[in-house]
Amino acid sequence: MKPILQLIITLFTIQTGFSQQLVCSTKDKDAFESKIIEIDGLLESEFGKTITTVGKTFLGTPYVAKTLEVDAKEPLVINFQGLDCTTFVENVLAFSNLLKDSKTEFSDFTKTLEKIRYKDGSRDGYASRLHYFSEWIVNNEEKGLIKNITSDIGGIEIAKTIDFMSTHRELYPFLKDNEKNYNKIKASEKFLNNEVMCVLEQGKIEAHEHLIKSGDIIALTTSIKGLDITHTGIATREKDGRIHLLHASSSGEVKVSKEPLVDYLKKIKNNTGIMVCRPL
Incomplete structure (x- = not known):
């Protein structure tokens, strides 16, 4: 089985x-x-x-x-x-x-x-369900649970069309044959495409790393067409004084990245940077 x-x-x-x-x-x-x-x-x-x-x-x-x-x-x-x-x-x-x-x-x-x-x-x-993590961020900020601080720590506005789920509905069992779900996901995408998305670009993270605190939620942005976020985790400042990523790694388990976040991201294919949110 x-x-x-x-x-x-x-x-x-x-x-x-x-x-x-x-x-x-x-x-x-x-x-x-x-x-x-x-x-x-x-x-x-x-x-x-x-x-x-x-x-x-x-x-x-x-x-x-x-x-x-x-x-x-x-x-x-x-x-x-x-x-x-x-x-x-x-x-x-x-x-x-x-x-x-x-x-x-x-x-x-x-x-x-x-x-x-x-x-x-x-x-x-x-x-x-908040399938797109960028919508997760917007909605949980509205609930008062977090604050998106990306723009405050050097992030810039980007323009990107978010439509990965609706254009790849065959990948989602409860979306591919359900028009009601499909239309609601399309509505979520329309909402996101009218929101401002800020990203701290990969090449600028190290210069702004001192502004990231332990416990901040880190969302990895991507160049993949139609997609906003590919991975997320929690910032942790370790004994080396650097910010590392505490996360459920697809390589096996919940762990802290061996290398600082800046170096970890350089190994992630299609990564463009991060969004940073502070729990309240």
Whole structure:
């Protein structure tokens, strides 16, 4: 049996008191309880440092792609056994906010994660998920969870048409044969194409690195046609005094990049720079 099938079979769907459809395994529910205990006492005076500290408790967690693609009805997926770059950032932000707000209940976590992952915090089918990370940034800034500081640290406005999902709908199981989802994704793309996108270009990052703080969310921009972001992670200033990337790496697991962010990016094909957001 293929691993993805094993994953789906071991998950179960539950209904909470606030009418939130969840997909969560007993193993993940236990992992939540363990994580709450693990992060107790990790709150820092600077929220960014809290983000980094909480993020490092996930070190070694396997990288697993497409963990949210489990059902056309788009339940809220809770999965700590495998993370991709976006679900890593979302889970770290959710746990860090729970820590900041002195909350420890599973229901508080699910509400927070849903708020982060979906447009305006409301889960309403596949297309309500913030698929494009640049839209994730805009929407979570509107919610007051983050601040896009890219323009403040040397970023410049760029003009780029975002339409990768609608022009490659065959790559997305719940998009390729669903006109309703397709039209809503097209609407998201139209929204993004009317927004200002700022990028700190790859060649200018080193000169502005001192303005990036531990805990800032880093989104890697790309030259790939129609696409905004290819990868994301969390900035961490390490013992060498340089900013590195704490991320769920497609090479295997959650890790801190061995080389500083500036050097790491030079090895990423099609990378053009970064967007930087500060959790609030």
